[in-house]
Amino acid sequence: MNQNHHIRRNCLRGILIFSLILAAIITPAAAGEKFLYGSPDLRVAITGTNEFSPGEEATVSLRVENTGLNTVKIVRSEIISREDNPNTAKMAVVGLRSGSAPLTIKTDDQMIGDIDGGESATASFTVQFDEDAKGGIYTVPVSIEYTYLSSAEQHSQDYIQYFYDTKVVQEELQIIVKPDVRLLVTDIQTEAINVGTEGYVTITVQNIGSEDARSATLKIERSGTSPLIPTDASAYIGDFTAGSTVTRTFKVAVSTNAEPGDYPLSVYAEYKDRNGQIKTSDPRIFGVITGGKIEFTAISPPAVVSPGQKTIIDVEYKNIGDAPVYRATARISAVDPFTSNDDTSYLGDLAPGETAVARYILNVDSGATEKVYGLDSEIRYRDSLDNTQISKTMKVEVEVVPREATIPPVLIAVILIVVIGAGYWYYRKRQ
Numbered sequence: 004m005n006q007n008h009h010i011r012r013n014c015l016r017g018i019l020i021f022s023l024i025l026a027a028i029i030t031p032a033a034a035g036e037k038f039l040y041g042s043p044d045l046r047v048a049i050t051g052t053n054e055f056s057p058g059e060e061a062t063v064s065l066r067v068e069n070t071g072l073n074t075v076k077i078v079r080s081e082i083i084s085r086e087d088n089p090n091t092a093k094m095a096v097v098g099l100r101s102g103s104a105p106l107t108i109k110t111d112d113q114m115i116g117d118i119d120g121g122e123s124a125t126a127s128f129t130v131q132f133d134e135d136a137k138g139g140i141y142t143v144p145v146s147i148e149y150t151y152l153s154s155a156e157q158h159s160q161d162y163i164q165y166f167y168d169t170k171v172v173q174e175e176l177q178i179i180v181k182p183d184v185r186l187l188v189t190d191i192q193t194e195a196i197n198v199g200t201e202g203y204v205t206i207t208v209q210n211i212g213s214e215d216a217r218s219a220t221l222k223i224e225r226s227g228t229s230p231l232i233p234t235d236a237s238a239y240i241g242d243f244t245a246g247s248t249v250t251r252t253f254k255v256a257v258s259t260n261a262e263p264g265d266y267p268l269s270v271y272a273e274y275k276d277r278n279g280q281i282k283t284s285d286p287r288i289f290g291v292i293t294g295g296k297i298e299f300t301a302i303s304p305p306a307v308v309s310p311g312q313k314t315i316i317d318v319e320y321k322n323i324g325d326a327p328v329y330r331a332t333a334r335i336s337a338v339d340p341f342t343s344n345d346d347t348s349y350l351g352d353l354a355p356g357e358t359a360v361a362r363y364i365l366n367v368d369s370g371a372t373e374k375v376y377g378l379d380s381e382i383r384y385r386d387s388l389d390n391t392q393i394s395k396t397m398k399v400e401v402e403v404v405p406r407e408a409t410i411p412p413v414l415i416a417v418i419l420i421v422v423i424g425a426g427y428w429y430y431r432k433r434q
Contacts, residue, residue, distance in 0.1 A: 036082060041073035043092035043118070043151050047174050050125065054179040057105075057136040057212070058285060060129065063178070065097060067115060067147060068123040083163045085155050090120035092149035093167075097126040104141035104178060105133040118149075138182030138213035147172040183282070184219070184243065184272055185212035188289040190250075195387035197294040197326045199259040201234060202387065204291055205252040206270060212284070216243035216274030223253050226269045226288055230261035233268070243274065254388075255291070263295040263325070297324035298395065299382050302358065305400035310340075311369035312406065318361045318399050320382065322353040328384035328392075333361040335399055336379040340368035350382065367403060375402045 050064045071090035087093065098112040113126035153168040187209045195202035204223070210216065222237045235254035243249060255268070269286040276282050299320050306316035320333055331350040337343040348361030377398040386392050 036078045036085075041088065041090040041120075042071055043069050043090055043120070043149060043170075044071035045069055045092055045095075045118070045147050045149070045172050047097070047145050047147060047172075047176065049176055049178075053177065054181050055130075055132050056181050056183060057132055057138075057185060058134040060109075060131045062127050063099065063130050064125055064127045065099065065145065065176075066123055066125050067095065067097060067118065069118040069120050071120045073120065083157055083160070085152065085163075085165075087152040087165070088120065089152045092118045092147075092151055095124065095147060095149040098146040098148075099126075099128045099130075100144040100146070102141070102143050102175075104143050105136035105180065106141075106143075106178070107131045107133075132180065135185070135211060136180045138180050141178050141180065142175045143178055145174045145176055147174070182214040182277075183212045184210055184214045184216045184245075184274055184284045186270060186272060186284055186287045187211045188270065188287055189248065191289055191291065193291060195326060196231075196255065196257060196291060197324070197386075198230075198257050198261045198263060198296040200297065200326070200386045200388075200392065201254060201256045201390060203252050204255050204268065205250060206289065207248060207250040208270060208272075208287075209248045210243050210245050210272075213245050214276055215245055216272060216276075219243040219272050219274035221249065221251050221270065221272055223255075224269045224271075224286070226267035229266045229268065230258035231266045231268050231291055231293070232256045232258065240272075243272065257293055259296075261293065263293055265290045265292050267291075294325035297322070297326050297328060297384075297386070297392065299323065299397060301380060301397055301399050303360075305375055305402040306365075307402050307404055308365060308367045309404055309406040310367050310371040310373075313364060313366050316363050316365055316401065318348075318363065318380070319358055320350060320353075320361060321358045322355055325355055326387065327352065327354045328382075328386065329389075331359070331382050331384035333359075333380060333382050335361075335363050337365060338378065340371035340403075341376070341378065341401070342366045342368075353384075365401065371403045373403050373405060375400055377401075 045067055047065050047067050050066045055061050069092050073088055073090050095115050095118055096112050097115055099108050101108055109129040109131055115124040115126050118124050148171045150167050150169050152165060154166045155163055157163045188206055189209055190207035192205040219240050220237055221240050223233050225232055233253055234256050238251035240249045267288045268291055269288050271286040272284045274282055300323050301318055302321050303319035308314040329352045331353055332347055333350055334347045337346055343363060343365050345364040350359035353359055377400055379396050380399045381396050382394040384392055
C-alpha cells in the first residue's frame with residue numbers, strides 16, 4: 004500500500020515538471036508594441052452659439068478634437084513599448100485672434116494639455132465686441148501648437164531614443180455679429196430747463212446700427228438718481244433705417260432739490276426687426292445742461308410807517324434766477340399789528356436781473372411797537388411752459404417809527420383865516 008502511494012506521488016511530480024518545461028518552451032518572452040504610422044489630426048469648432056451683439060462681452064468656447072489614428076501596429080518580444088503614441092498631441096496650446104473682426108480678445112493663449120487620439124479638450128476666451136460693430140459674418144483665426152512623437156529608435160533591448168516635433172495648425176472660424184439698432188445722440192437742444200420747473204429737451208439721434216427699424220418709438224428715461232424726470236417721454240418715429248437721423252422733443256421736469264449743472268438722461272428705441280420681433284436698443288446716456296432756480300428777492304430798504312396810520316408802501320423785487328417769468332403778481336401777508344385791504348400788486352414779466360415795484364396799503368395799529376417787522380411775501384408767476392409757479396417766501400421789512408407831531412386841522416384853519424384877514428386889512432389900508 005505504501006509502495007503504491009509512493010509511486011503515485013512520483014508520477015504527479017513528473018507530470019508537473021513536464022508541464023512547466025512545456026509551458027516554458029511554448030510561451031515566448033513578454034512582447035512589446037510599436038506603431039509604424041499615425042500622427043495627430045486636430046480640428047477646432049465653437050461650442051455653443053457663435054452669434055453675438057455689438058458691445059457685448061462674451062465667452063467663446065473652442066473645442067479641439069484629435070481625430071488622428073494609428074493605422075499599423077507591430078508586436079514583438081524584442082520591441083520596447085513606446086510611452087507616447089504617435090497620434091497624441093502633447094502640450095497643446097490654443098490661441099484665438101481677432102483678425103479683421105470688430106472685437107478684442109481679452110484672454111491669452113490657453114494651455115489644454117495632451118489630447119489622445121479620439122479625445123477632445125476645450126479652451127475658453129473672453130471676447131469684447133466693439134460698440135459700433137456692424138452686423139455680419141466675420142472670420143477669426145485660431146492657432147493650435149502642439150508636440151508629437153515623430154519617431155523612436157531602439158538601440159538595444161533596454162535602450163530607446165525618442166524624437167519629438169512641434170507643429171502649428173492654423174484654422175479659421177466664423178463669428179456672427181447680429182444686426183441691431185444702435186443710437187448715437189448727435190445734437191441736444193434745451194428750452195427752459197431750470198431747477199424746479201419743466202422744460203423741453205430736443206435731441207437728434209442717428210441709427211448707427213445695421214438693422215432697419217420698423218414702427219419705431221423713441222423713448223427717454225431717468226438715468227439713475229438724476230434730477231431730470233421725463234414727463235412726456237416717448238415719440239413715435241416710424242421706420243428708422245440704418246444710417247438715418249431723426250429729431251424729437253420731450254418734456255422734462257427738474258427736481259426742486261437739484262443744483263445747476265449737467266445731468267444725464269437715457270434714450271432708447273423700441274422697434275420691430277426684420278423678422279417682426281419686438282426689440283429694444285441699448286440705452287444711450289446724454290447730458291442736459293440745467294439752469295438754476297427761478298428766485299426773487301426784495302431789494303428795497305425797509306418801508307417806514309407809524310402807529311395809527313394808513314400808509315402806502317413800495318417794495319422793489321428783483322428776479323435773481325436764471326430764467327424769465329411771466330405775468331408775475333406779488334403778495335404780502337399783513338399780520339398783527341398790520342392789516343391791509345390791498346395786499347397784492349401786479350409786476351408783469353421779469354427777465355433775469357430785472358426789477359419791478361409793488362405797491363401795498365398797510366394799516367398800522369395804534370398800539371404797534373416801534374421796531375422793524377419782517378412780513379412774508381411771495382410772487383406767483385407763469386414759467387416758460389405757462390405753468391403756474393409760486394416763489395419761495397421772502398421777507399419784506401417794515402419799520403414802525405414814532406408818529407410825527409402835527410398841527411390840528413382846526414388850528415390850521417384859524418391861522419389861515421387870520422393870515423388872510425390880515426392881508427386884506429393891510430390891502431385896504433394902503434388903499
